[in-house]
Amino acid sequence: MIDTGFVLSWIDYLVMIVYFAFVLGIGWALKRFMKDANAFLEAGRSMPAWVAGLAFISTNLGALEVMGMTGSGAKYGMLTTHFYWIGAIPAMVFLALFMMPFYYGSKARSVPEYLKLRYDEKTRGLNAILFAVMTILASGISMYALAILMEKVLGWNFHLSLLLSAAIVLAYTYLGGLSSAIYNEVLQFFIIVIGLLPIVLLSLKDLGGWHGMQEQLAPIVSGKGFAPDTWTTTWKYTGEAKANPMGVEWYGIFAGLGFVLSFGYWCTNFLIVQRAMSAESTTAARNTPLIGALPKMFIPFLIIVPGIAALVLMNTPGKGFSLPVNEAGQPIWDYTIIMLLKQYLPAGVLGLGITALLASFMSGMAGNVSAFNTVWTYDIYQSYIRPVTADKASDDRHYLKVGRMATIFGVVVSIGAAYLASMFGNIMDFLQTIFSMINAPLFAVIFLGMFWKRTTGHAAFIGLLAGFLVALMHHGITFPEGADTLVKGGWICKCHAYPVEMAQNFWTAIYACATSALVTVGLSFATRQKKSDDDLRGLVYSLTPKLAESHEPWYRRSTTLAIVVLLIATVLTVLFW
C-alpha cells in the first residue's frame, strides 16, 4: 500500500453520501420514462444543447484523464495544453459544423450504423464488434483504476470497492439508460469543477500567483536542461524535439495530435458522438460539441496548472510535498492530484474533491456501458440475431429488454475485465495503443465517406483493415527510448527509436490514417459504387441540401458559436505561446 496518509472524517463521507444519493435518485426518477428502446438507448433524442454539451465534455473528463493530465502538467508543463487546444478545439468545431448534420440528419442511431447506411454491412460489422469489445475493456479498466485508488488512498477493500462501484453504475444505467448517464455526467461536470477549484486557487496563492510560480519554476526547469520558461509556454520550444520535455516537434504536434489523433477521437468515437446524437434537434446536435468546447478550453487551468504547481512544491523542501514513488524510485505522476488534495484541503472540501474523482470514474464507466448497450442492441443484436418485425409495439418492448440485459451483461463483463487488468499491469497501455490504431483509420474512412460520394463500401472496409495493419507494423518496428516491455512497441525489430512514447503514438496514428486514406481512395476508383445518389442523400455532403440557418438570429447560429470558440482558442494560444 502506498502511504498517502489520507484520513477522511464523517463530514467527508457525508458529502459523498449526499452525492451518490442524488446519482441513484436521478436514475430512479427517470425510470418511469423508459418505455421503449429509443428512450433507453438514445435518450429519446430530447436533450437540450447545453445538457448534451456538458455531458459531451464530461465523458472526456474521466478520472484517468484528470489524474493523468495533472501528472502531465508536472512532467511537461503547459505543453500539455496541446491536448486541450490544438488537440481538441479544431476537431470539435469540425465535428459540429461539418459532421453532425450527417450523423444526426441520417437518423443513424450510432456511428457503426452510419457506416452501414453510407457503406455496407461488413464495414458496420467490423466497427461495431471492435467498438463493443474495446468499450467494455475500457469500462473494466476504469473500474479497476477506481478500486485501486480506493484501496491505496482510502484504505478500502479492493474487491468491495470494485463491486460497490459496479453496483452503483449498474443501478443508475439500468434504471435510466442513456438519459441517466448523461444527467449524471452533467452533475459530475459541476462537482469536478467545484471540487478542484480550491486546489487551483490555493496552490497558486501559496506560490505567489502565476508570476511567483514562474519565478520558482525557472531554476527547477533549468536544472532539467531546458530553457527556464519551458514549463509555462506551449509552442515556443517546439522548434526541435530535444528542446521540450514532450520530445515532439511542432509539425508532429500539429499533424499527429492536432489532426489525426484528435479528429480520430472527437469525430468518430461513438462514446463522444452519442452525446451529440441525443440532442433534441439538428441545431442542438451541432451546438453540442461547440458548447462542450467552451469549458474544454479552460479545463487546463483546473488540472494542468495545479500539476505545474506540484512540480514547484516537490522541489521546495519547506513545503513538505512529495509524490509516492514506485519500485524503481520514480515518482508516480498520476498521484499528483491526490497529493495536492491532501496538501491543501481540510475535512469537508477534501470529501468534495475525493467525491469529484470517484464521480468521474463512475460516469466514465456509465458512459462506456451506455455506448456499449446501444451498439450491442442496434448494431449487433438487431442486425444479426433478431431483426425488426412488423409488430412495432412488441419490438419496442423486446429491444428495451435487450438493452437492459446488455447493461447488466456489460457491467458483469467489465468486472471481469477489471480483474484481468489487475493481473496484467500493462493492459491499459495495450488498450490505449489499440484504440489509437482503430480510431485513426476510422476517421479517414468516415471523412471520405461524408465528403466524397465516390467512396465505395469495399474500399472503406479494406481501407480500415490496411490502416490498422500499418499502425500495427509501425508499432512493431519502433519503440520509445527506455521501453522495458514489448507492449510499448518494437516486437518485430527495434528499428527506430522515438525519444518519448507520445512521439511514437503520434506517428503511428499519422501513418495509419494516411494509409487508410490512400487505400480507400485508390480502391474506390477500382471498385463499382453500388449506392445510387438517392441512397446517399443525407449521408454525403454534396448530395445533401445545405442546412439553412438564416431563419435563426445571427447570435444563435452554430457558425457564430464556432467563430467565438475559435477566437477564444486563438487568444489562449497566443497568451501562452
Added chain:
Amino acid sequence: MGIDIKLPIGLMFSILGFILTLFGIFTGSDASMYSRSLGINVNLWSGAGMLVFGLIMLALAIRSRKSKTT
C-alpha cells in the same frame, strides 16, 4: 427527457453548500485545521459558493417550470 436536470443540480448543490457552510462556521475557530489551506476557511467559501450556485439553478428550474405551465 422527463425531468428538468436543473432541479437535481440545484437541490444537490444547495444541500451540499448548506452542509459545508455550516461546517465552515462551526470549525472556523480551529486554526490548526485550516493551516493547510493557508489560513483560509475553504469550507465556508466553497460552501457559500455552492449554495449560491444551487439556489440559482433552483430558481432557473422553477422559472422554466412556470413558463411551461402558463
